[in-house]
Amino acid sequence: QVQLVESGGGLAQAGGSLRLSCTVSGSIFSINAMGWYRQAPGNERELVAAIVSGGSTNYADSVKGRFTISRDNAKNTVYLQMNSLKPEDTAVYYCNCNVQMVSGAFRRYWGQGTQVTVSS
Numbered sequence: 001q002v003q004l005v006e007s008g009g010g011l012a013q014a015g016g017s018l019r020l021s022c023t024v025s026g027s028i029f030s031i032n033a034m035g036w037y038r039q040a041p042g043n044e045r046e047l048v049a050a051i052v053s054g055g056s057t058n059y060a061d062s063v064k065g066r067f068t069i070s071r072d073n074a075k076n077t078v079y080l081q082m083n084s085l086k087p088e089d090t091a092v093y094y095c096n097c098n099v100q101m102v103s104g105a106f107r108r109y110w111g112q113g114t115q116v117t118v119s120s
Contacts, residue, residue, distance in 0.1 A: 001026050002025070002026035002097070002099065003024070003109075004096075004097055004109050004111035005022065005025070006022045006093070006094075006111040006113065006114045007020070007021050007114065008020040008114065009115050010117070011119065012085050012117070013118070013119055014085060014086060014087060014120050015084060015085065017082060017085065018082045018085065019079060019080065019081050020114060021077055021078070022036075022095030022111050023076060024109075028100065028102070029104075030053070031097060031099050032052065032099065033098045034051055034078040034096065035051065035069070035078075035095075036048040036050075036080045036093055036095060036096070037096055038092065038093045039092050040088075047060060048080070049068075049069035051069045067081065067083070068081040078097075080093070085116075087119065087120045089116060089118050090116060091116060092113045092114065092116075093114050094110055094111055096108065096110055096111070097109050
C-alpha cells in the first residue's frame with residue numbers, strides 16, 4: 001500500500017511563508033513525478049508545482065517567483081516552500097505522486113489534503 005502524508009498547512013498572513021511537506025511510503029519501484037495541486041471553493045483543482053525524477057520543475061503562472069518545489073529522494077519527500085503568500089493562495093493543497101509499482105504498473109496517489117489559509 002502506498003501512502004502520502006502531508007503536513008505544514010495552516011494560517012498565514014499575507015506576505016508570509018509556509019512550507020508544505022509530503023512523504024511517500026510503501027512498496028514502489030520508482031517515483032516518476034511528484035507535485036502539488038490546490039483547490040479553492042468554487043474552483044477546479046489546479047496544478048501548482050511539479051517536479052520530475054530528473055529534477056525539472058513546472059509552476060503555475062500564479063505562483064512563479066513565489067513558490068519553490070523541491071525533493072529529498074532519500075526520504076521520498078517533496079516540499080513546497082510558499083513565500084509572499086496572497087489571500088488568493090487560500091485553498092486545500094494536495095500532494096500527488098506518480099509512481100511505478102514493483103509489478104510494473106503505473107499509479108497515481110494523492111495525499112489527504114492540507115488547508116492553507118492566508119489572511120489579508
